[in-house]
Amino acid sequence: MLGDDQFRKLTAPFLCRLRTLVPLTPHEERFIETLDLPPHVFQAGAHVNKGGSLDFTPWIVGAGWACRLRVLPDGRRQIVSFFLPGDTIGLSEVHHPAIQSTIVAMTDLRLLNSTRLAEAIDRADQSVPNIIQACRMSVIWMQARLLDQILRLGRLTALERMAHLLLELHYRMEDVGLAQDGRFPLPLTQSQFGEALGLSLVHVNRTLQQLRRENLIELRPGRVAILDRERLELLCDFRKPAI
């Protein structure tokens, strides 16, 4: 279920991600490429941070998708954020009980242990200054995406929310080299879209149909194509994450 990523180097997305933030020295590129292979594998549906000493391990997503999830006692579920290939888990953002959320693998997942990276950051290792700078920027990006999510849920209509989320995912996949020509793998069910966007499954379905009717996207299970990015951005006031 890892799709096209299966045979790529698992460090490639993270390298892409860092290079969108800062230029790296050859030494730094090697530092990343040697980060703890082989990967730790979680199956779709597994909890990445539920019990065990792995709870506080910092990871880099090599392949597959995960999400941060909050569940209410009555069963309502809210997806807070997504982790895509090249994202860090528990490094730029935080593992802590106070966060009261679970990290769930949405597909089969290959994670790289980034403890060495975390240590380098902690002691401000002078041999990898750009990496440290990039990770600092990455904290900011992650925060900005949380604010995006708040804006979507608080102020956008269903149609706008869906468009806005698709654009965010597109940009993120493009950044790590996993989107070509507006097309990228999208392993979300409509129910999961609903959990992320605060909508019911049924309404997600109707919203997606509307986007298709207007020739803004193409969607088949597991894959999406952004047909008219500009019009889609206009529709939902999406602001390209500049700088």
Next chain:
Amino acid sequence: MLGDDQFRKLTAPFLCRLRTLVPLTPHEERFIETLDLPPHVFQAGAHVNKGGSLDFTPWIVGAGWACRLRVLPDGRRQIVSFFLPGDTIGLSEVHHPAIQSTIVAMTDLRLLNSTRLAEAIDRADQSVPNIIQACRMSVIWMQARLLDQILRLGRLTALERMAHLLLELHYRMEDVGLAQDGRFPLPLTQSQFGEALGLSLVHVNRTLQQLRRENLIELRPGRVAILDRERLELLCDFRKPAI
């Protein structure tokens, strides 16, 4: 418009806040108490981070309320988070253009310049280890509150959202010694409640009336009383921020 806080030491709330997180040494208490007085004053409605060199100054809120706000081109506004006395601005969380938001004073505001504190954190100053630890924890709390906001907007009904936010604000005011017996100053208009909770002004009004009818809160302009915290928490699955 600063209410009861007017004559308190402006560093008091921040000291309270830190002490809820870690114990401080006498040296550390003095370090806080000498943080750059007199305060920088913003009038209600002013933008704290809009243009000028003050943009990247890290602050501590001494008195008054502020919020982080996102505005859409068509005028829709979403309050992302609140800054209460004792909170930091641009220290635990981030000033950066990518965040695409404005920090607005909701009341007259007295801010302490915390550049000295920021520098102490940056160079890991060994004379104030507990303060640094507390600021690290504070980042986590701030993130947790963003997730709370996402949960409210994505999964709670209007009544639940309102209850949940009131409880959060109550706990935060209580932590910094500004709530007694469930009562605390609440300088929000119903319109601002709406901007924070993703509701219309009219619906905020009706929701507040419902909470009053059920004897859960008392509310008069500028001030609120939580009458039955336990029932209110039950109503919205509020989880006390433990640990």
Next chain:
DNA sequence: CGTACCATTGACAGCCCTCAAAGCAGGTGG
């Protein structure tokens, strides 16, 4: 061929929004 999961469609209800107007309190100036 049955099972399970996901996508799709229809009918209907309800939560919440918009529009509109009236009440209320504080501040200002005549």
Next chain:
DNA sequence: CCACCTGCTTTGAGGGCTGTCAATGGTACG
């Protein structure tokens, strides 16, 4: 002292966006 203004709160009516319930279809897999 009162008229007036301004900003906030309150109330009513009606509509629309979105949720819930229920059933059907499609596809992968055993």
